[in-house]
Amino acid sequence: MKRNNFGYYIREGNKGIFVHGFMSFAAICAIIACLLIMGSFVLITLNLNNIISDLERESEILVYIDDNLSEAEAKSVGSNINMITNVQQAVFVSRDEALQDYIGQQDDPTLFDGVDATTLRDRYRVTLLDIGQTKDTVTKIEAISGVAKVSAHYEISNGFMTMQSILNVASTAIIAILMIVSLFIISNTVKLALYDRREEIAIMRMVGATNRFIRGPFLIEGFTLGIVGAAIAFFAEWGVYSLITVRIQAVDTMKLLNLLPFMDIWAPMAAGFAAVGFVVGVIGSALSIRKFLRV
Amino acid sequence: MIDLRNVTKTYDNGAKAVKGISLHIEDGEFVFLVGPSGSGKSTLIKLLTAELLPTTGMVLVNNFNTGKIKRSQIPYMRRTLGVIFQDFRLIEKKNVFDNVAFAMRVIGASEKEIKSRVPYVLELVGLENKSHRLPEELSGGEQQRVAIARALINNPQMIIADEPTGNLDPARSLEIMMLLERINALGTTMMVVTHEKALVNRFSKRVIAIDDGLVISDGMDGYYNYETE
Numbered sequence: 001m002k003r004n005n006f007g008y009y010i011r012e013g014n015k016g017i018f019v020h021g022f023m024s025f026a027a028i029c030a031i032i033a034c035l036l037i038m039g040s041f042v043l044i045t046l047n048l049n050n051i052i053s054d055l056e057r058e059s060e061i062l063v064y065i066d067d068n069l070s071e072a073e074a075k076s077v078g079s080n081i082n083m084i085t086n087v088q089q090a091v092f093v094s095r096d097e098a099l100q101d102y103i104g105q106q107d108d109p110t111l112f113d114g115v116d117a118t119t120l121r122d123r124y125r126v127t128l129l130d131i132g133q134t135k136d137t138v139t140k141i142e143a144i145s146g147v148a149k150v151s152a153h154y155e156i157s158n159g160f161m162t163m164q165s166i167l168n169v170a171s172t173a174i175i176a177i178l179m180i181v182s183l184f185i186i187s188n189t190v191k192l193a194l195y196d197r198r199e200e201i202a203i204m205r206m207v208g209a210t211n212r213f214i215r216g217p218f219l220i221e222g223f224t225l226g227i228v229g230a231a232i233a234f235f236a237e238w239g240v241y242s243l244i245t246v247r248i249q250a251v252d253t254m255k256l257l258n259l260l261p262f263m264d265i266w267a268p269m270a271a272g273f274a275a276v277g278f279v280v281g282v283i284g285s286a287l288s289i290r291k292f293l294r295v
Numbered sequence: 296m297i298d299l300r301n302v303t304k305t306y307d308n309g310a311k312a313v314k315g316i317s318l319h320i321e322d323g324e325f326v327f328l329v330g331p332s333g334s335g336k337s338t339l340i341k342l343l344t345a346e347l348l349p350t351t352g353m354v355l356v357n358n359f360n361t362g363k364i365k366r367s368q369i370p371y372m373r374r375t376l377g378v379i380f381q382d383f384r385l386i387e388k389k390n391v392f393d394n395v396a397f398a399m400r401v402i403g404a405s406e407k408e409i410k411s412r413v414p415y416v417l418e419l420v421g422l423e424n425k426s427h428r429l430p431e432e433l434s435g436g437e438q439q440r441v442a443i444a445r446a447l448i449n450n451p452q453m454i455i456a457d458e459p460t461g462n463l464d465p466a467r468s469l470e471i472m473m474l475l476e477r478i479n480a481l482g483t484t485m486m487v488v489t490h491e492k493a494l495v496n497r498f499s500k501r502v503i504a505i506d507d508g509l510v511i512s513d514g515m516d517g518y519y520n521y522e523t524e
Binding site for chain 2: 008199202209211213214
């Protein structure tokens with residue numbers, strides 16, 4: 001006697017959710033709270049990574065070449081700079097170009113008429129692959145023959161990197177704790193359902209129901225709670241994040257921060273939320289039902 | 296068919312509930328299992344249904360060796376048995392039809408099979424007109440008939456009835472025993488665990504008496520010659 005039991009699992013699993021309405025509500029709320037906090041940390045981390053990437057693209061260090069070198073000799077130093085692993089690009093800027101750039105940035109360029117470019121040095125604008133290694137890279141560049149001075153402002157990047165490291169550790173710890181809390185709540189919700197139906201389960205076992213058959217409805221119950229919680233949390237996160245980004249972008253001083261639009265990251269976020277909802281729901285149920293299925 | 300060979304069962308706390316029982320029950324037999332409280336009857340039933348595994352010895356139930364089969368095979372072994380309890384163990388929220396059908400559903404029967412088999416079995420136990428009633432709307436005797444129908448529904452090779460008349464008056468008890476005898480006549484092996492001396496002695500069946508974890512008598516004379524208290 002074989003038949004597809006999936007319909008039975010869904011029917012019984014969903015019935016369980018409504019029979020223990022309050023606990024189901026509590027479980028869904030716990031998952032929403034957990035995922036909202038988790039999602040917020042992920043969004044902050046993603047944005048911080050994005051800002052650091054921007055900094056990496058935009059921040060550059062200036063490498064000044066020894067006055068005594070000719071322009072041709074100064075250009076040859078560039079190949080040594082480019083050989084350093086962390087260097088993305090080294091662009092040569094001659095004294096004349098440097099002077100023109102400088103004058104171009106001034107309000108009244110006429111003040112600099114007659115200024116000789118020899119007062120400046122040839123230089124390289126160097127961009128890095130990883131600004132976390134700025135200090136090491138500067139040391140390597142300073143060791144190159146013909147380099148007179150290296151100017152780098154790595155305090156800001158170091159600040160971001162430190163914040164990113166702290167956030168990574170904090171978010172991992174918080175995510176782990178919240179997942180355990182959610183697992184515990186889901187597990188208790190399902191345990192209540194199991195306790196309520198213990199006679200039924202005993203009868204099922206006695207008439208020869210397989211463990212898979214007995215487990216099915218409870219796994220569906222946990223899965224549904226997890227996915228419903230994840231879906232609500234996802235849309236709430238979307239709404240709150242969009243609101244916050246709009247507010248931040250409205251502040252003049254914050255406009256420079258390039259925040260990720262939610263539409264750019266909704267797919268991995270949705271997949272992450274669904275995965276956490278699924279894992280918390282199904283594993284929470286599976287943990288509860290294990291002891292009821294011992295022979 | 297049941298075959299027990301030198302079966303012992305010692306619980307984790309050291310209590311020896313079964314101390315070396317050997318017995319053989321052939322297919323189609325009707326057997327009463329009698330004995331006082333604490334004699335080991337319940338443990339013996341749990342060994343037969345594989346709720347417990349023997350400490351030593353062999354328990355063979357319908358060709359399944361419960362001490363050796365994989366855990367995943369236990370449900371399939373249980374499908375060869377029907378178990379009836381003193382307290383009926385019906386699901387209060389389900390009506391008579393669904394209580395019986397439930398035993399078919401959990402082993403994956405189709406709705407078509409359920410709709411064809413359940414009315415037949417309800418008729419066999421005399422409940423064809425009460426299929427939509429809830430258990431609380433039935434008398435004790437009727438509730439036990441539902442339990443018997445549920446035990447029968449998957450056509451088991453053997454029925455184990457644990458004090459099936461313990462909650463019933465003498466007249467209803469006799470009805471239930473006669474029903475079990477009729478089911479046995481149709482070919483199902485029957486083991487009835489009971490305390491009720493008068494009831495046992497009304498039927499000329501094999502009576503196995505156990506006490507202190509041992510079989511103390513096993514007779515075909517149909518006479519309950521063991522004093523329980």
